[in-house]
Amino acid sequence: MRKIVNILIASVGGQGGLTLSWVIARASVLDGFSVKTAETLGMSQRYGSVMSYVRLGDSVKSPLFEPGEADYILGLELVETLRRIHYASGSCVVIVADEYRPSYTQSIKYPALKTSDLVEKIKSLWGRTLIISARKLAERAGSVRALNMVILGVFNAVSNLLSRESIERAIREVLPEHAVSASLRAYELGFEYAQQAR
Amino acid sequence: MTLNSDILAPPGTRVPLMGNEAIARGLIEADARVVVGYPGTPSSEVIMALQPVSRQLGIYAEWAVNERVALEIALGASIAGVRSIATMKAPGLNVASDPLLSSAYCGIDRGLVVLVADDPGPHTTQTEQDSRWYAKLAKLPMISPSNPQEAKDFTKVAFDISEELGIPVILRTTTRVNHTVSDVVLGEVRRIQQDVKIVKNEVRFVRAGMAWNLERHKWLNSRLRLAEEVSTKYSLNSSSGRGEICVLTEGVAHEYVSEVLEELRLEDRVKVIKLGLLYPAPRKFLLENLAECKTILVVEELDPFLEEQVKAILHEENVHVRVYGKLTGHLPLEGELNKNQVRNAIECIIRGLTPPLTTRSEHTLSPQDTPPRPPPLCPGCPHRFSFIALKIALSIRGYKLSEVPVFGDIGCYALAVYPPISMLWTEHSMGASISMAIGAKIAGYTKPVIAVIGDSTFYHAGIQPLIEAINKNIDILVLILDNDVVAMTGHQSTPAWSLSESGRPLRPVSIESIVKSISPDFLATIDPYNLDEMISIISEIVDRPGVKVIIAKHPCALLERRARKVEKKFYVDASVCRGCKACITATGCPAIVMEGNLARIILEDCNGCGLCTRFCPYRAIKLLQGDST
Numbered sequence: 001m002r003k004i005v006n007i008l009i010a011s012v013g014g015q016g017g018l019t020l021s022w023v024i025a026r027a028s029v030l031d032g033f034s035v036k037t038a039e040t041l042g043m044s045q046r047y048g049s050v051m052s053y054v055r056l057g058d059s060v061k062s063p064l065f066e067p068g069e070a071d072y073i074l075g076l077e078l079v080e081t082l083r084r085i086h087y088a089s090g091s092c093v094v095i096v097a098d099e100y101r102p103s104y105t106q107s108i109k110y111p112a113l114k115t116s117d118l119v120e121k122i123k124s125l126w127g128r129t130l131i132i133s134a135r136k137l138a139e140r141a142g143s144v145r146a147l148n149m150v151i152l153g154v155f156n157a158v159s160n161l162l163s164r165e166s167i168e169r170a171i172r173e174v175l176p177e178h179a180v181s182a183s184l185r186a187y188e189l190g191f192e193y194a195q196q197a198r
Numbered sequence: 199m200t201l202n203s204d205i206l207a208p209p210g211t212r213v214p215l216m217g218n219e220a221i222a223r224g225l226i227e228a229d230a231r232v233v234v235g236y237p238g239t240p241s242s243e244v245i246m247a248l249q250p251v252s253r254q255l256g257i258y259a260e261w262a263v264n265e266r267v268a269l270e271i272a273l274g275a276s277i278a279g280v281r282s283i284a285t286m287k288a289p290g291l292n293v294a295s296d297p298l299l300s301s302a303y304c305g306i307d308r309g310l311v312v313l314v315a316d317d318p319g320p321h322t323t324q325t326e327q328d329s330r331w332y333a334k335l336a337k338l339p340m341i342s343p344s345n346p347q348e349a350k351d352f353t354k355v356a357f358d359i360s361e362e363l364g365i366p367v368i369l370r371t372t373t374r375v376n377h378t379v380s381d382v383v384l385g386e387v388r389r390i391q392q393d394v395k396i397v398k399n400e401v402r403f404v405r406a407g408m409a410w411n412l413e414r415h416k417w418l419n420s421r422l423r424l425a426e427e428v429s430t431k432y433s434l435n436s437s438s439g440r441g442e443i444c445v446l447t448e449g450v451a452h453e454y455v456s457e458v459l460e461e462l463r464l465e466d467r468v469k470v471i472k473l474g475l476l477y478p479a480p481r482k483f484l485l486e487n488l489a490e491c492k493t494i495l496v497v498e499e500l501d502p503f504l505e506e507q508v509k510a511i512l513h514e515e516n517v518h519v520r521v522y523g524k525l526t527g528h529l530p531l532e533g534e535l536n537k538n539q540v541r542n543a544i545e546c547i548i549r550g551l552t553p554p555l556t557t558r559s560e561h562t563l564s565p566q567d568t569p570p571r572p573p574p575l576c577p578g579c580p581h582r583f584s585f586i587a588l589k590i591a592l593s594i595r596g597y598k599l600s601e602v603p604v605f606g607d608i609g610c611y612a613l614a615v616y617p618p619i620s621m622l623w624t625e626h627s628m629g630a631s632i633s634m635a636i637g638a639k640i641a642g643y644t645k646p647v648i649a650v651i652g653d654s655t656f657y658h659a660g661i662q663p664l665i666e667a668i669n670k671n672i673d674i675l676v677l678i679l680d681n682d683v684v685a686m687t688g689h690q691s692t693p694a695w696s697l698s699e700s701g702r703p704l705r706p707v708s709i710e711s712i713v714k715s716i717s718p719d720f721l722a723t724i725d726p727y728n729l730d731e732m733i734s735i736i737s738e739i740v741d742r743p744g745v746k747v748i749i750a751k752h753p754c755a756l757l758e759r760r761a762r763k764v765e766k767k768f769y770v771d772a773s774v775c776r777g778c779k780a781c782i783t784a785t786g787c788p789a790i791v792m793e794g795n796l797a798r799i800i801l802e803d804c805n806g807c808g809l810c811t812r813f814c815p816y817r818a819i820k821l822l823q824g825d826s827t
């Protein structure tokens with residue numbers, strides 16, 4: 001039996017973490033994998049901590065996995081990624097956008113952090129970390145909201161798990177029409193970026 | 199939600215569906231004609247998935263004003279001859295419990311299914327209610343899927359069983375089935391002859407105090423006794439593996455059990471019995487399958503429901519087997535299950551240890567590194583204006599915020615409980631804001647008492663309490679926060695809409711005319727974006743005698759943003775900002791963040807409401823000129 005691949009997506013509500021999990025799930029099914037997703041999100045539509053799980057393999061049963069079991073952590077925001085870093089398994093690759101969204105609690109209660117501090121913190125905790133200038137790439141693709149698709153591009157270049165055709169089709173099927181072209185472009189930019197970085 | 203067109207894909211196709219979409223597909227395959235519910239996480243996507251295609255398929259898929267109305271509509275449709283379902287989250291079944299219990303006595307003509315989605319955790323629900331008890335209470339069969347594939351398949355089966363037994367069937371799910379996306383193989387779409395007719399039958403349909411109710415009760419019990427036999431051919435229950443140790447499980451817990459056994463390489467030493475029919479527990483099936491077992495571990499979400507049933511059955515049959523589970527401390531009585539807990543429980547049983555085994559300690563960072571991120575009201579949210587107006591008005595009138603209770607209700611506005619707004623004292627059950635405020639006044643509370651309720655919640659359960667307040671002459675201020683949508687559960691329609699999501703023309707029912715018709719002592723409709731007007735009216739009327747109603751009417755910021763592009767954006771002029779944080783502490787708008795020592799507005803998040811500009815003592819927040827987005 002092929003091993004199950006566990007992907008954890010850490011994001012702030014509204015950044016498109018859920019959408020990212022659905023695109024990966026859909027592409028996985030198109031590529032013939034069995035898949036399960038789950039998410040923890042609070043009661044608001046936006047701005048809370050969101051954690052999504054995607055699992056793919058030959059036969060996936062549980063939609064959840066435990067701390068220490070993630071093969072990939074895809075972070076759309078630095079603090080949220082830090083919050084979930086204990087999900088990393090020994091061979092985990094962490095792919096994270098250099099995006100910092102201080103929460104209200106952060107702004108009021110604690111000294112402001114710098115993006116560079118957060119990046120250092122994550123790197124010190126997890127060596128196999130790729131920090132991606134995702135906002136810049138998303139802007140170049142035509143929309144900052146496509147930051148999630150930049151991360152998808154990097155993820156697929158690194159993991160080599162899914163076919164390009166399936167991802168493209170999944171993007172067209174999951175995202176609203178007006179967001180499709182920027183998303184496809186963002187995916188490409190993320191993919192190319194990761195290949196060049198190698 | 200954009201349509202997942204896969205719910206219409208041909209039979210035999212393997213497609214990715216969310217559990218709720220799979221149920222929607224199951225409804226299409228079962229030829230259900232009436233699908234009605236009230237929005238509630240995690241159940242809402244069933245109706246949302248159907249609505250874009252429902253009219254073309256000849257399905258009535260609409261939201262009802264509340265869950266009891268939904269269930270009564272479904273019951274009426276069923277006795278008129280068409281397959282029907284009512285969908286709801288767990289507390290919704292409490293609202294619908296009255297018709298549920300009576301529906302068991304009258305029985306059905308075409309299949310009637312009640313979908314209830316429980317929320318172990320709880321993630322988005324007020325309690326960790328285990329709705330399985332309703333099956334026992336109402337004496338109705340209950341079936342429960344473990345994954346999206348079964349969610350689709352069991353939906354179909356539920357209708358068949360309902361028709362064979364002549365009583366409603368409860369389809370019970372949990373969040374990890376409703377919201378999980380998984381590959382699902384589609385089945386045939388059946389077309390079933392469904393003739394619309396109603397046969398007059400007082401013994402079936404007339405309840406209160408009738409002599410024949412006793413007979414109907416006997417009839418109901420006789421139908422329920424057939425449940426196991428009737429359901430056998432649908433293979434709802436299954437067993438795998440063999441051994442003297444046996445795990446009895448159901449729902450998503452089954453998925454955890456099978457993975458844990460695989461990981462521990464115990465598939466050949468432990469027998470797994472999975473139940474799809476949860477009530478009545480399939481006695482014959484259990485006794486056959488438990489015959490070889492010396493030890494039973496019951497793994498189920500929420501209450502020890504199966505654990506108690508299986509113990510009772512074994513006791514009645516005089517079988518002596520140890521049963522472990524939640525009552526023996528092997529698994530927790532609260533919270534959502536996870537694989538680690540299941541692994542611990544199984545290891546305890548295998549190694550004969552007493553629980554609890556120590557759980558792996560989680561790597562934790564200090565809150566300084568990862569401060570909590572409680573969900574705030576969105577940027578530009580009109581509720582923020584209403585609460586801030588209330589706060590300012592109360593202080594203008596010399597009241598301390600700690601002496602004026604604000605009874606809240608269920609909706610996004612409950613997020614006002616968090617700082618910096620901190621203006622919500624209670625959030626209890628649908629409609630309770632007004633009723634609890636009435637109680638406080640009747641008890642003799644002399645300071646002003648305020649009730650805050652949203653538009654959808656007002657339609658759902660707020661009208662009767664308002665009648666009560668007016669009728670009893672209670673001195674309260676009621677704020678109806680009308681943002682024109684059921685926002686929290688994903689933007690569903692309210693009775694104020696003129697077109698439903700499925701494209702059905704509706705006749706709008708206005709909150710203002712409802713309230714006007716019961717004559718409160720004061721009524722005004724204000725746009726809360728006019729903050730000064732809100733403040734002056736609230737401060738003027740807050741301690742007047744009688745029932746004062748303010749309808750604060752402004753569309754949900756997310757809806758507005760979607761409907762037309764944001765016209766204005768604001769930014770912080772870094773050369774003026776002194777980093778005093780007043781903009782953040784006053785509004786809590788999540789579009790404003792501190793970066794270094796200065797405030798910054800995240801441009802793509804700002805919805806241009808302008809509220810923050812009022813609170814900056816240095817006028818550092820300015821309107822962005824020129825093209826913005």
Ligand code: SF4
Nearest residue numbers: 787804805807808810
């Ligand atoms: S104007 Fe100010 S308060 Fe309003 S959405 Fe923008 S940043 Fe938030």
Ligand code: SF4
Nearest residue numbers: 775776778779781814
């Ligand atoms: S209130 Fe004005 S000065 Fe104070 S932090 Fe906000 S923008 Fe800066």
